[in-house]
Amino acid sequence: MMKKLLGLLFSVLILLCSCNSNVVPQIDISEKYYYMPTTVTFDNGSRGDTLARFNVENGRITTLCPDPLCDHSTECPFFGVVNYTVDGDIIWFQRYMIDDNIDYICQYDIASGKLRTLAKYEDDGYSYAFKFGYLWKYFSHNDPTANDLSVRISLSEENFDDPEKIDPSKIPFAQVGDIYYYAVRGAYNSPATEVRAMYTDLTDDWRVADGVFSMNFTYYNGYVYYIEKETLMRVSVDEEITGVPVNTKESVKADVGAFFFSNDMLFYLQNEGAEVEVIGWDEYLEEEVKNTYGGKIWRANPDGSKAKVFTETDGYVISKSMLSNAQVGSRLVVRYGCWKEKQRDGATFKAWRAAEGGLLVVNLDDGTYEAYSVFDE
Numbered sequence: 001m002m003k004k005l006l007g008l009l010f011s012v013l014i015l016l017c018s019c020n021s022n023v024v025p026q027i028d029i030s031e032k033y034y035y036m037p038t039t040v041t042f043d044n045g046s047r048g049d050t051l052a053r054f055n056v057e058n059g060r061i062t063t064l065c066p067d068p069l070c071d072h073s074t075e076c077p078f079f080g081v082v083n084y085t086v087d088g089d090i091i092w093f094q095r096y097m098i099d100d101n102i103d104y105i106c107q108y109d110i111a112s113g114k115l116r117t118l119a120k121y122e123d124d125g126y127s128y129a130f131k132f133g134y135l136w137k138y139f140s141h142n143d144p145t146a147n148d149l150s151v152r153i154s155l156s157e158e159n160f161d162d163p164e165k166i167d168p169s170k171i172p173f174a175q176v177g178d179i180y181y182y183a184v185r186g187a188y189n190s191p192a193t194e195v196r197a198m199y200t201d202l203t204d205d206w207r208v209a210d211g212v213f214s215m216n217f218t219y220y221n222g223y224v225y226y227i228e229k230e231t232l233m234r235v236s237v238d239e240e241i242t243g244v245p246v247n248t249k250e251s252v253k254a255d256v257g258a259f260f261f262s263n264d265m266l267f268y269l270q271n272e273g274a275e276v277e278v279i280g281w282d283e284y285l286e287e288e289v290k291n292t293y294g295g296k297i298w299r300a301n302p303d304g305s306k307a308k309v310f311t312e313t314d315g316y317v318i319s320k321s322m323l324s325n326a327q328v329g330s331r332l333v334v335r336y337g338c339w340k341e342k343q344r345d346g347a348t349f350k351a352w353r354a355a356e357g358g359l360l361v362v363n364l365d366d367g368t369y370e371a372y373s374v375f376d377e
């Protein structure tokens with residue numbers, strides 16, 4: 001009886017402690033989670049817009065907030081997350097709270113449940129990104145003549161009080177050793193509409209990797225890859241690795257919507273052209289809904305050779321913004337769209353919403369997939 005009473009007392013103490021954000025959550029840490037800020041109804045019936053994680057093995061989605069009594073609204077420490085990065089069991093994230101117009105930079109240790117606020121910034125026009133072990137604070141306006149300095153803050157050194165000033169006011173898309181790769185608009189006397197991939201060691205002169213008209217650059221094995229007018233192109237930036245002179249451009253694959261590299265292979269969405277299936281009518285946008293990429297993910301060698309369908313889903317609509325390199329172990333997490341009930345002028349109708357729907361988990365070893373309708377319809 002005494003033991004039972006003690007147990008009860010402990011339970012009450014644990015419940016009381018759970019109001020404090022330092023409670024240790026019962027969460028296991030392993031390579032099976034895909035993290036995302038999302039609004040969903042969680043298993044405990046609560047519904048909120050928090051940083052959540054999706055278990056790629058069983059499709060369950062749970063909030064990172066360890067407090068069982070929390071309603072995950074504005075008071076929740078995981079509410080309003082707009083940027084984040086995960087390294088093992090440590091998560092850094094930026095929350096923007098619209099009421100006080102402040103960006104909070106926080107760190108959460110999943111193992112210990114310890115949540116720290118590292119910095120608070122009153123909204124001053126900067127944007128933020130977590131990349132390559134740094135928090136980058138930069139101006140996101142599009143004035144090509146502006147020469148605003150950005151700063152970067154080492155996440156391991158936490159130099160928030162003395163951030164490192166950095167030029168240009170951009171964030172790099174790739175890092176290879178000491179070299180950072182940037183997408184720069186209107187650089188080197190080119191028109192302001194052109195975006196070029198450029199690279200620098202941040203102390204040296206800038207060098208141009210001559211890609212244009214793209215915001216989606218990827219570095220892979222001595223080349224910068226990018227899509228120019230639906231053609232996947234690559235340009236050599238390292239002759240020692242590629243064996244071809246730098247700035248040599250070549251086309252890799254036509255009619256590509258999105259791409260990424262994994263397991264030394266190129267994965268991509270291929271526009272089906274004349275074969276595209278019309279799957280409905282979007283009454284909201286008043287246009288045909290097409291399954292442009294046929295629900296297929298293709299795989300090829302990095303030079304585009306030996307291309308074949310890697311995953312053929314059962315008609316899921318994957319649009320190009322939904323194929324990003326969201327890799328968890330040997331699985332890829334891809335978003336698909338769905339039909340959504342809409343209201344206009346008092347009438348209810350179904351419209352296609354590309355950004356909602358669910359998640360496909362594709363096994364990158366054999367191409368098999370599972371579909372999970374995790375978002376509320």
Ligand SMILES: [Zn+2]
Nearest residue numbers: 065070072076
């Ligand atoms: Zn919460």
